[in-house]
Amino acid sequence: MTEIERHSFDVVVIGAGGAGLRAAVEARAAGLRTAIICKSLFGKAHTVMAEGGIAAAMGNVNSKDNWQVHFRDTMRGGKFLNNFRMAELHAKEAPDRVWELETWGALFDRTKEGKISQRNFGGHEYPRLAHVGDRTGLELIRTMQQAIVSLQQKDAVEFGDAEARIKVFAETTITEIIKDGDRAAGAFGYIRETGNLILFEAPAIVIAAGGIGKSFKVTSNSWEGTGDGHALALKAGGKLVDMEFVQFHPTGMVWPPSVRGILVTESVRGDGGVLRNSEGRRFMFDYIPEVFKEKYAQSEEEGDRWYADPDNNRRPPELLPRDEVARAINSEVKAGRGSPHGGVFLDVSTRLAPDVIKKKLPSMWHQFKELADVDITTQAMEVGPTCHYVMGGILVDPDTGAASGVPGLFAAGESAGGMHGSNRLGGNSLSDLLVFGRRAGAGAVAYFQSLSGNTPKVSDASITKASDHALAPLRNPGGENPYTIQADLQQVTNDLVGIIRTKSELEESLSKLKGFRARLANITCPGGSAFNSGWHLALDLENMLLVSDCIAHAALIREESRGGHTREDFPKMSAEWRKFNLVSHFTNGEVAVEKLALPEMRDELLNLFDIEELGKYMTPEELTRHSKGANA
Amino acid sequence: MTRTAKFRVWRGDASDGALKDYNIEVNEGEVVLDVIHRLQATQTPDLAVRWNCKAGKCGSCSAEINGRPRLMCMTRMNTFTDEETITVTPLRAFPVIRDLVTNVSFNYKKALEIPAFAGPAHLKPGEYRMEQIDVERSQEFRKCIECFLCQDTCHVIRDHEENKEAFAGPRFFIRLAELDMHPLDTLDRKRAAQEDHGLGMCNITKCCTEVCPEHIKITDNAIIPMKERVVDVKYDPVRWLGSKIRRREGL
Amino acid sequence: MRAMGILMSGTMTTPGRAKIAARHLRTDKWWVQPLITVAVLVSFIIYSTWRAFENAHYFVEPYVSPFYSPCLATSCVEGSSDLGQPFGSWWTFSPSLIILLFPLGFRMTCYYYRKAYYRAFWQSPPACAVAEPHKTYTGETRQPLILQNAHRWFFYAGLIFNVILTYDAILAFKNSEGEWGHMQVGTLVLLANATFLWLYSLSCHTCRHTVGGRLKHFSKHPVRYKLWTKISELNHHHPKFAWISLIGVALADFYVRSVSTGFITDLQIF
Numbered sequence A: 001m002t003e004i005e006r007h008s009f010d011v012v013v014i015g016a017g018g019a020g021l022r023a024a025v026e027a028r029a030a031g032l033r034t035a036i037i038c039k040s041l042f043g044k045a046h047t048v049m050a051e052g053g054i055a056a057a058m059g060n061v062n063s064k065d066n067w068q069v070h071f072r073d074t075m076r077g078g079k080f081l082n083n084f085r086m087a088e089l090h091a092k093e094a095p096d097r098v099w100e101l102e103t104w105g106a107l108f109d110r111t112k113e114g115k116i117s118q119r120n121f122g123g124h125e126y127p128r129l130a131h132v133g134d135r136t137g138l139e140l141i142r143t144m145q146q147a148i149v150s151l152q153q154k155d156a157v158e159f160g161d162a163e164a165r166i167k168v169f170a171e172t173t174i175t176e177i178i179k180d181g182d183r184a185a186g187a188f189g190y191i192r193e194t195g196n197l198i199l200f201e202a203p204a205i206v207i208a209a210g211g212i213g214k215s216f217k218v219t220s221n222s223w224e225g226t227g228d229g230h231a232l233a234l235k236a237g238g239k240l241v242d243m244e245f246v247q248f249h250p251t252g253m254v255w256p257p258s259v260r261g262i263l264v265t266e267s268v269r270g271d272g273g274v275l276r277n278s279e280g281r282r283f284m285f286d287y288i289p290e291v292f293k294e295k296y297a298q299s300e301e302e303g304d305r306w307y308a309d310p311d312n313n314r315r316p317p318e319l320l321p322r323d324e325v326a327r328a329i330n331s332e333v334k335a336g337r338g339s340p341h342g343g344v345f346l347d348v349s350t351r352l353a354p355d356v357i358k359k360k361l362p363s364m365w366h367q368f369k370e371l372a373d374v375d376i377t378t379q380a381m382e383v384g385p386t387c388h389y390v391m392g393g394i395l396v397d398p399d400t401g402a403a404s405g406v407p408g409l410f411a412a413g414e415s416a417g418g419m420h421g422s423n424r425l426g427g428n429s430l431s432d433l434l435v436f437g438r439r440a441g442a443g444a445v446a447y448f449q450s451l452s453g454n455t456p457k458v459s460d461a462s463i464t465k466a467s468d469h470a471l472a473p474l475r476n477p478g479g480e481n482p483y484t485i486q487a488d489l490q491q492v493t494n495d496l497v498g499i500i501r502t503k504s505e506l507e508e509s510l511s512k513l514k515g516f517r518a519r520l521a522n523i524t525c526p527g528g529s530a531f532n533s534g535w536h537l538a539l540d541l542e543n544m545l546l547v548s549d550c551i552a553h554a555a556l557i558r559e560e561s562r563g564g565h566t567r568e569d570f571p572k573m574s575a576e577w578r579k580f581n582l583v584s585h586f587t588n589g590e591v592a593v594e595k596l597a598l599p600e601m602r603d604e605l606l607n608l609f610d611i612e613e614l615g616k617y618m619t620p621e622e623l624t625r626h627s628k629g630a631n632a
Numbered sequence B: 001m002t003r004t005a006k007f008r009v010w011r012g013d014a015s016d017g018a019l020k021d022y023n024i025e026v027n028e029g030e031v032v033l034d035v036i037h038r039l040q041a042t043q044t045p046d047l048a049v050r051w052n053c054k055a056g057k058c059g060s061c062s063a064e065i066n067g068r069p070r071l072m073c074m075t076r077m078n079t080f081t082d083e084e085t086i087t088v089t090p091l092r093a094f095p096v097i098r099d100l101v102t103n104v105s106f107n108y109k110k111a112l113e114i115p116a117f118a119g120p121a122h123l124k125p126g127e128y129r130m131e132q133i134d135v136e137r138s139q140e141f142r143k144c145i146e147c148f149l150c151q152d153t154c155h156v157i158r159d160h161e162e163n164k165e166a167f168a169g170p171r172f173f174i175r176l177a178e179l180d181m182h183p184l185d186t187l188d189r190k191r192a193a194q195e196d197h198g199l200g201m202c203n204i205t206k207c208c209t210e211v212c213p214e215h216i217k218i219t220d221n222a223i224i225p226m227k228e229r230v231v232d233v234k235y236d237p238v239r240w241l242g243s244k245i246r247r248r249e250g251l
Numbered sequence C: 001m002r003a004m005g006i007l008m009s010g011t012m013t014t015p016g017r018a019k020i021a022a023r024h025l026r027t028d029k030w031w032v033q034p035l036i037t038v039a040v041l042v043s044f045i046i047y048s049t050w051r052a053f054e055n056a057h058y059f060v061e062p063y064v065s066p067f068y069s070p071c072l073a074t075s076c077v078e079g080s081s082d083l084g085q086p087f088g089s090w091w092t093f094s095p096s097l098i099i100l101l102f103p104l105g106f107r108m109t110c111y112y113y114r115k116a117y118y119r120a121f122w123q124s125p126p127a128c129a130v131a132e133p134h135k136t137y138t139g140e141t142r143q144p145l146i147l148q149n150a151h152r153w154f155f156y157a158g159l160i161f162n163v164i165l166t167y168d169a170i171l172a173f174k175n176s177e178g179e180w181g182h183m184q185v186g187t188l189v190l191l192a193n194a195t196f197l198w199l200y201s202l203s204c205h206t207c208r209h210t211v212g213g214r215l216k217h218f219s220k221h222p223v224r225y226k227l228w229t230k231i232s233e234l235n236h237h238h239p240k241f242a243w244i245s246l247i248g249v250a251l252a253d254f255y256v257r258s259v260s261t262g263f264i265t266d267l268q269i270f
């Protein structure tokens, strides 16, 4: 057996995005020895790419905002499929998490009174997104990174060793969660730089490994988004919930081809950008769905007035939830009214002055200038849907982040599911990371303390198994190139499990996905194990395939259209289907999906909504629990 | 619009290496990173390269292209002529790991040496009040994506490994400036900048500013203002006297 | 030895770094910029040294050359001494040498010129990502370069000189007979010279620092903040003003000399 580096920690956090770092801070604050593991360099996690902002009902710009309104918006955005408890905790705790960032040195844009400024975003009733220009994710990750550094500085003073209680293992990839009986016992992986194998023994493991976008061809996600966290949990006996719900962001770049999918932040629309088709029509007015009719402007004039006077006008339909806008763009392009490169036009230049655009959307200006040779202060952008976010994820306990089915395993951030229901609102992810990152960290601490020494052990047999598995692609001569397999896999998901789905295509996708298993088993990566990108991809591919399998399975079963899941053959939302989540398992090498009853909202939360609104989503029996429903 | 481009890529590791020539297809609208990826997918599957966002936001894909420190994902192929050979090498100021990937741990070590933001003890979370005009200067520096191109290009350490001990580098001078200009930071960063972080070694030759992909005015807005602030506390007898007297009167 | 120095410099031989023998891999004309800098600065130094020692042709009613103003020694030509002649008659060298130290020091310690001559003359570095030829480097941490920190004193002195040269430009509204209310081409030359010098001084980094840059809270000093934003705009063009004002001073001197020697005639405007 190859030499294996061994470490032992109290808590291991897989992932150095917003969720992972917040969890690590919490564990370290409780005095536990904590490891942070990430595939990239420290500070490069996907969170860094978030642009628009972080949603928190602080009420700084519109004092009518509060957690109840935020809760309502979140549930509405998710089409009431959200885990209500998560949505509730999220809405209540998000402001504290944002304020806490300020005490660690974050510098958000300010209001005139010197408070944190907040901006409008799709689906949020009031201006709610704390932001820094359009680089909010960078601010969040850097602030968290610096918070970790400040803890290390304290440890350096106290213990003479900065890494005494919190250590970052950058460019290290976890390939397997190792268990002792049914409990988590450790995490196994490799160091990218050397190719050496590494084992972390730890009773409490937090998975915060981000999203799955790389399973799709057109995506806003980086190479990291290969669904590792999802797959690690699944293989360890955890469950994934809501995997059929994948968010296609309506506005990704479409040209040039090499940048296809790169995100165009929603703030472009929040700050006044309008969508037009090739005929120059603001087509979004034609796509306002029945459930949102009263909340959105019915004429361009009203929509335009809203930017200056939001109290007396309704917002323009460009700010509908993402799934609606993405589908609308998709339909326009299909109807032949698209832009030259297969998107639609998004224009801020007509409403904002050039210097305002550069100030409010600096990185968008930069991005289009440098990557597409388009000056957004005078020209329209071409945009189209791009795979952006997965609502589905590891099934967890809302309060503690404990993964269902595996004691010792916790999850937070995009890797965890439930919070966003069938569709996530913009800005609700960054706040989700902090709220549930902190809770998962605290959950891990409580679990660790409850063990009082009765720690699980990692067996030699399991190490051998994990290392053989990891090294297989390097040892197998004469097989297939991982890059080809990746491209083929992305094509399948894109064509058959994409934004609009049908039964026949989903069935086809499942059989095609099966075919990839054999190909994966016969992968070859020439070269040594030191920083071998091909080998890294080969191991990631397994996760991408597993996740795609879950998505396709769940998508086939859910026979309705809701949020990030659109079935051409079942175009309506069904109140019956709202009562269930779909949960994926992995047993005996096969993905299986089953129905799980959705937890029922507590009465006082139910009563935050008008019964008329609930009527659009819920069955008549469910409505009887509403305070106005008893005699209805 | 497909053409074949001539690439020369450094392949090797710490023990040895060399520039290798490749002919490789290029399509319209592509950037250098796209071509490197195509090289990986078709000719050199084990070519080591770091990248994440492919949109100039994460600062992972730093390398030297035709001898200039740049982000590979933000260097468009149409900035070169068809005949030109495009040379891609790893960052030369840091130890190489393999091919285009270097060990940038120097920078993380330096980050650890700068005391973190220290806010006022009497303000609780949510009570911070700051004016936009007071945070703007520091916000410019917080745009930094930690690509470390400025660190790579800075001759103080690029040409003099022995200076790495004493010199924090431009990336961390903007960090010091950010904190010194932060309206609520309570520590004094000025003396430390000069005495502990090597601000005086910078000869303001501005290469850091030239390469910064975020267009942060590192020299004009951070280093020179910090040098002036250092003069205030260390080399200006009049201001020094003034501050003593004022302190006395304040009592 | 020099060649050895080049070979020994860090980039190429530091263990652990990528082994690339070339001193740089730049394909553009990176040496053009430093070359121009050298050419302009050397020309200026030669011209100004010659003029400073020439000790003649620096005054012709109503103009005094900026190289000789204020003229402080008894040897000064009558009419050229705005501030009297405190140096008396013991000063036997060119009176230009008394004052030259100040503008020289101002420009030598200027943040922009430092960049320019460190790059062009000292080759430290000659251009970005081009290895420098020195074995060791300590920057501005020791004598004599630590004296660069005295820039603000030269800046203050520079302001005084600007006032004097502005005064000289006002005097130039006389004619060659000493009568007020006239204007010649020379008036414009001295006016332009003073204007460029003001722009150079006001756009100075120390100036930017002094008017507001040193503040922690702009919001508590709205007037200084306003000033700071204006100075910052000027500061953006500081390199440009540095060159224009340098060439401007030389041209102004050359104009005065040319009129004084009768090489050209000063055209009357009114």
Ligand SMILES: Cc1cc2nc3c(=O)[nH]c(=O)nc-3n(C[C@H](O)[C@H](O)[C@H](O)COP(=O)(O)OP(=O)(O)OC[C@H]3O[C@@H](n4cnc5c(N)ncnc54)[C@H](O)[C@@H]3O)c2cc1C
Pocket: A014, A015, A016, A017, A018, A019, A020, A037, A038, A039, A040, A044, A045, A046, A047, A048, A049, A050, A051, A052, A053, A054, A055, A136, A137, A172, A173, A174, A175, A189, A208, A209, A210, A211, A220, A221, A222, A224, A228, A229, A263, A388, A389, A412, A413, A414, A415, A426, A427, A428, A429, A430, A431, A433
């Ligand atoms: C372009 C873009 C813009 C966005 N804008 C916004 C926005 O404005 N507002 C908002 O709320 N949300 C936004 N989002 C969504 C949001 O950024 C992400 O959902 C969120 O950052 C995910 O954070 P995370 O902490 O869960 O994981 P990530 O930030 O994705 O981090 C995952 C971490 O896990 C590590 N990791 C993964 N696999 C492994 C493994 N096998 N072993 C070890 N480590 C591993 C990675 O290296 C990384 O450190 C945006 C997303 C994108 C792509």
Ligand code: SF4
Pocket: B150, B153, B154, B155, B156, B169, B170, B201, B202, B203, B204, B205, B206, B207, B208, B209, B219, B223
């Ligand atoms: S200006 Fe200073 S910090 Fe920047 S590259 Fe030059 S010497 Fe280095």
Ligand code: SF4
Pocket: B059, B143, B144, B145, B146, B147, B148, B149, B150, B151, B170, B171, B174, B208, B211, B212, B213, B214, B215, B216, B218
């Ligand atoms: S300051 Fe600019 S060049 Fe330096 S690390 Fe930051 S972004 Fe990169």
Ligand code: FES
Pocket: B051, B052, B053, B054, B055, B056, B057, B058, B059, B060, B061, B062, B071, B072, B073, B074
């Ligand atoms: S890949 Fe992120 S900056 Fe180039």
Ligand code: FES
Pocket: C106, C109, C110, C111, C112, C113, C151, C155, C200, C201, C204, C205, C206, C207, C238
């Ligand atoms: S004169 Fe150039 S910086 Fe002061």
